[in-house]
Amino acid sequence: MIFNYGFGALVPLIVLLAAFSVRILREYQRGVVFQLGRFWKVKGPGLVLVIPGVQQMVRVDLRVVTMVVEPQDVISRDNVSVKVNAVVFFRVIDPQKAIIQVENFLLATSQLAQTTLRVVLGKHELDEMLAERERLNIDVQQILDAQTDAWGVKVTNVEIKDIDLSENMVRAIARQAEAERERRAKVIHAEGEKQAAVTLLEAARTLAQQPEALQLRYLQTMTQVAGDRASTVVLPLPLDLLRRWKAARTDEPPR
Template sequence: MTTILISLCIVVLLLVTLVGMSIRVLREYERAVVFRLGRLIALKGPGLVILIPAIDRMERVGLRTVTLKIPVQEVITRDNVPAKVTAVTYFRVVDADRAIVEVEDFLAATSQIAQTTLRSILGKADLDALLSERERLNEDLQKVIDQQTEPWGVKVTTVEIKDVEIPANMQRAIARQAEAERERRAKIINAQAEFQASATLADAADVISRNPTTLQLRYLQTLHAIGAENNSTVVFPLPLDLVRPFLGNRGEDKQDESGSATPVTSEPRPNGLDIRPPLSPPIPR
């Protein structure tokens, strides 16, 4: 009787073990690649999957997007500038059968393809393109890597360059270049401002030249503005039009008592004024 009970326990234990080996439960994002006697059969999952013990072998494949960090790669750009670049790749398995059958380890293979492609693509770009045209380089990297991983059933969705590290002396050179570019723009803006101001002044001069009184009014307006803001002495030029009526003819002939005309002679002064000698007294007859 004891022998029979022991035999039944062994049989029950074997049945439980076989059931445990033949039943698998897959999550929604998992698929089962099943090999029966070494041959690939239909893809199974998600949910409950029943296998034949000792005949079927199953490989789990996740269909979620995988974030793969590309290690630091030392590249030399086309203009011979060394740089250290890090990037990240996002991919997912779209064909579980090919991901298991076509390549031994699709995760490691994708990582190696991403590293070699990163060095190849960035080695053909200049440093300026590497710093300012990352979107274009990201698209190029994504297309090249995706073309190489497509036979494995792997879809590369995004490749992003995270960081670009360049030598310190090159950073200083870039800073000097940026400073020179800013100074160039400032000089161009100042020249354009001078040109526009000169054109506006020329238009204003044409308007003022039509009426001379306008210039005098402008003088008075300037005096009022200066006097209102600052307490200082202002030297204001006096227009010659206001002095001209008080000046007489300087070359008129003077006649003496005998009726004869006596020309008045003058000698020029160093400052441009004439010195007229005094008239001689009349001679009595």
């Protein structure tokens, strides 16, 4: 009777102990198990047994974490103050290191991303920040990945979202862009004038060698003027009469 009574009291205790020992980890979770304070093993996913009072388990999520880096005040190499924010994508690849080597890998990665963003962008000028954003993303990602490797964290991607400028700087950049466009327009216009002058010089030389070509060009111009619907009156005047009249005024024999 005493044995039956003791066994009957032990069964509920065993059932209760088993209930508290069962853990279910999802596919994207791992459990870092400590036995009497010392690391034992990484378990999961699925059904995991943890002995209460002897073992403790810390759950670790292996999915990609999307972390928004707060806007950081950055002074570029050409002394321009801007606000920059970014997004960091990372995940845990070694649950043991993520729990043992760092107190809070989420907070540590966030703070490291903020400081790295300020340091990397502070080495570049404003034009490089605006034009070479892809290269800056790669630089920040490589630095973060190298430093978080000891924590069992893999930084997969970094994207710089916004680069906010002051209103004065925006107006200055707009004036600079407008001046650059005007400079290009003047250069293109000057190149066109130069090419036109060269072409006209070649045409003048050709017409000088063949006077008949000048007469044909004159007739062609008259045809174009007559074809336009304008109130222009054209009076053809032979060039020979002009030459004779000019020669008479200058007392020179006509050629």
